Amino acid sequence: MxxxxxxxxxxxxxxxxxxxxxxxxxxxxxxxxxxxxxxxxxxxxxxxxxxxxxxxxxxxxxxxxxxxxxxxxxxxxxxxxxxxxxxxxxxxSSDTFNGFLLNAQQETAQEDPEAVSLDVFLMNGHKISVNILSTDQTEDVLENVASHIELADDFVYYFGLYLVKKEDGGDNSIVRKLQEFESPYISLRAANKEDSHRIVLRKSYWDPAFDDDLLEDRIAMNLLYVQAVSDIERQWTFATKDQLKQLTALQVKGSKREYLRFARTLKYYGFIQFRPCLTDYPEHNSRLLLSAGNKELNFRIQISSDQVKEGSFRITRMRCWRITTAGPENGDSDKRQSNSLSKLEIAFEYLVAKDTLKWITVQSDQAILISMCLQSMVDELIMKKQGKRIKRPQDRVKGSKYSYLKKNASSHQTDSSKQSVSGESDDHSAITKAVDSMKKISDKLSNVSMKRGANETGITENDAFEGIGDDDL
Incomplete structure (x- = not known):
């Protein structure tokens, strides 16, 4: 974070x-x-x-x-x-930390708990409406959505809630994954003051091997299917004309499981694609189409009007990365608050050869999202190396109490066992309709300072970094 x-x-x-x-x-x-x-x-x-x-x-x-x-x-x-x-x-990960940030967001937004309806969308635009409290935190809302569509507990946290922005061209771009310490309802309301946003349910893991855990569960498989179709249609996942014909044939037959297994063989399956940006690799101001997935950053660099150079940078070869931003001087508070993120840069130090490190810089208004994707890929890699698994709702510790001090010095006692307003369960029709309609890396991690104004730099060290051996040269 x-x-x-x-x-x-x-x-x-x-x-x-x-x-x-x-x-x-x-x-x-x-x-x-x-x-x-x-x-x-x-x-x-x-x-x-x-x-x-x-x-x-x-x-x-x-x-x-x-x-x-x-x-x-x-x-x-x-x-x-x-x-x-x-x-x-x-x-x-403690209730004290998350509770402080959650309550501070609620107080700042002047939001008192009230029963509300929240719309959560799938990648194909299908809407799932759930009844929640306006102050419910992200994990409560995610579990509510999962219960509403009858997704098995074992698979709830294979998915996440994402804030997505509707672009002028009609496409949707991911802004960020919603965190435990925020209220999706408040965050969505704040985001919609400036642009059109929605909350979207999509898978939150990177390794395609995790798909195997979900393919035998009908609801989970349908969620994967909806996302796979969407990613192929928007060309986040690349398919040739012949491959598209095979996929269409599988769709016509209703062979969703086979469709997913074939989709997993396609280029960029499971990747997130970012908006076009600039890089200093291989030369300054090179036009770049960047995507993240499968333990790597993929570069597609526009060399000429009809020539694209492609390369991949593995996260295990990134020693660290940093984010920088340029803006008005510290004293100009009004300009700092209105400054856009268009001057953000993310740079990573890459092991290009044995004992040879090179900084590669990308200028993108999505630099923070790129950094969060890198961090989550590393988190997942470390988790797998340690033999751990994706958590389940029953793994959450509930029932602890913590105190939040308000601005007026009054104390507010919060109980983490608070439950959301339950929506009516209407079997699995939401997913069926959608288908038919087709770190905590370690204590060494440094978080990035996003101070607007002067050029500020933070370094995120990568504990998944691996040296290059003689066999790699």
Whole structure:
């Protein structure tokens, strides 16, 4: 995850007293605004739960009001603090950590729990409506959707909820995967203030071998089928004319399982494709079509109007990667807040030969999404090497209580065993209709600072990095 606190804002309490809030951005998107004392209360809770030895220094309290330079120093220290604790897998998976961010989002959005209907879409546009609480977090909503379509518990977390933007050309581009510490309802409402977005259910793993776990389950297989058809139609997965004829024949026969097995043999199956961007490889300002999947980044570089050069970069050969952004100077807060992500760059250090590392840079407004894809591919690779499996709903720890300090200093007690509003179960018709309509890598991980303004760089180290041996040369 990419945490930053790029700026602050002044607010007033019910008595008219002015106070400062720190604007927290996660994965390049504004998430919440938090007072210093809320951060301090959060820090004290973490100390009780995990001890002070694993926590970084916390910016000290001050008796007098802060001047501008002291406020900036506090902002930087708080930013560094949350970046460091988010590197600890135990801390960032705890109810205290996720509960703090979830409640802060709810308070910032001024959202009280209420029963609402949320539309979740499949990749072919089919809509599944579920009844939830407006403040339900992502995993509660995902489990609600899975229950609604009667997806087996073993396969729930093979899928994820993604925020998707409707482009001018009618296509949909993935913005990001929704995280546990946010409310999909609030996040969708915030995103739709600027553009047309929707929440989409799609598989959340990278290794095609995981398909084998799902092919014998009708509901899970149908979800895979819907996505495979969509990815082929939008040319994220490449098929020749002859291959398309074979796929069409399988569709006509209703042979979904055979369709999926054949689709798995196609180029870029299971890849996410990003919007056209630029790279400095092999030369500056090369036009690039970038996609991620199968433990690699795939480059298709436009050499000329009729010539494309293709190459792949394996994640196990990436020693690290970083994100940089250029924008207005720190003092220009208004410009910082309105600055777009078009100047974002992601660069990775690649082992091109034995003892030879080379930085390769991509300029893309989807740099954070690219980074998150790299990280999740590494997470999955590490998980498989450790012999672990994709979690199930019963693996979630529920029932713990934690305290959230509001901006007005009142305390809010939250119970993680809270259940969502249940929707009526109507068998598996949602999936049937859709078909017919056709890290936590390790403690060494560094999170990227997304401070807008000055050029800021963060490095993500890759524990799946492997050296090149003599046999590879």
């Amino acid at each position: 990419h945490f930053s606190i790029p700026d602050t804002q002044e607010s007033k309490d019910e008595n008219g007293t002015t106070y400062t809030c720190f604007n927290v951005h996660i994965n390049g998107v504004f998430h919440c605004s938090v007072r210093y004392r809320q951060f301090h209360h959060f820090h004290e809770q973490l100390k009780k739960e995990f001890g002070s030895s694993i926590l970084p220094p916390f910016p000290p309290k001050k008796l007098l009001a802060l001047n501008s330079s002291q406020l900036e120093e506090r902002r930087v220290m708080l930013e560094r603090y949350i970046q460091i604790i988010s590197q600890d897998a135990t801390v960032c």
